[in-house]
Amino acid sequence: MTRCLHRTLDCGVEFAAEVLPDRRTVALELRVLSGLADEPPHQLGLAHLVEETIDKGTQRRDGRALSDAFDALGAQRASWTGRECIGFTCVCLPPQLQPVLELFAEMLRTPTFPDEACRVAVELAAQDLKSLEDDPQELADKLLTRQAYGPWLGRHALGEASTLANIGAADIRKHWSTYFEAGRMQVAMAGPVDAERVMDSLERLFEGFGGSSPAGRALYPVEFNPVHTHQHKELEQEQIGFCFPGVARTDPQFPVQQVLLAILSDGMSSRLFTEVREKLGLAYSVSAWHENPRGAGMIHLHASTTPERCDRTYATLLREVDRLGEDVTEAERLRAVNAIVARTETRGDITRAHGAELANDLFHFGRPVPLEEKLEAVRRVTIADLKRYLAEHPRDRLCVVTLGPKQLDPAGRQ
Structure with missing residues (x-):
């Protein structure tokens, strides 16, 4: 038996918990x-550097001591920087949850950002940025994201070489003091938790941590730029990436988009794998997916091919998207629905997945959304829904990036 609780605490923290009594870990x-x-x-x-250095020392412990304290509790933690938030995740045993929360509060509220740790973090970010030159697919994605999402949401976590050079320890501390506060915090938890006790702890740990009024919920605009650009690079391969506007996670058509993408690119029976790779042998890597900044959505396609096959690969990708509106079958629809449901149910066996899904719900919907509600929406998708979606979201406005030795033939662009 599970139950969900959702509440904004007096301190400003937005909290949600999915109580799973039979689980052995807390996420x-x-x-x-x-x-x-x-x-x-x-x-x-700058945001990535805050994330990288926030655990390098607190007013109570240095970075090594803080890491040792988490390790002593058996806490498995990670962090990441996104377009609109910085995330911290952790899995621990239920008896260790309270001390884990105390360590997180110490890390978030009283970081010291040592000068040397900040200097090293900037140098490592610059090295990671330079290493993208050796990862053509990642580099192509960086170029496409900047072009497709605009000046705010199109940024890369590592920044640019010229902007990293402007960042020092004082800038990192200032960014933390400006944006880290209880009113900007969302905490999601899943497992055998005592939700009332956790809320009491969060109230105590984050009371007085900056502003308590809700903040950080405003939508950033996606400034979609439907242009074709080519980045010349001497490679044996050619990277093709393009995207076009889709729908937000909160849109009633989002389940239709999920099924559409599953038909295109979920598994070895998907259209892109079957047609582009297996039948025509045009690309050794091909995929489609969606990305969803809050309140927006974008459908992406990518292929790694050879320069000689670049134009034909691009044309085939476009054709496969268009063809869905013409000859999608009931067998394909059913396979895609079953794949989504099975993957979701399988992930549901992992406590960490419950915590991540709940966090996504808070971020996009502002409330927990029952899993069965999402799956039922997927099951209800019909072929008519798929065709209607494609008619309402044509790919006549494409943002395209190619990376490699050959530019797309202008005659083949659409």
């Missing part, structure tokens, strides 16, 4: 609602 995901989009334009990469 925690904490998000601070400030990410890449809040960086000053001349200091891109």
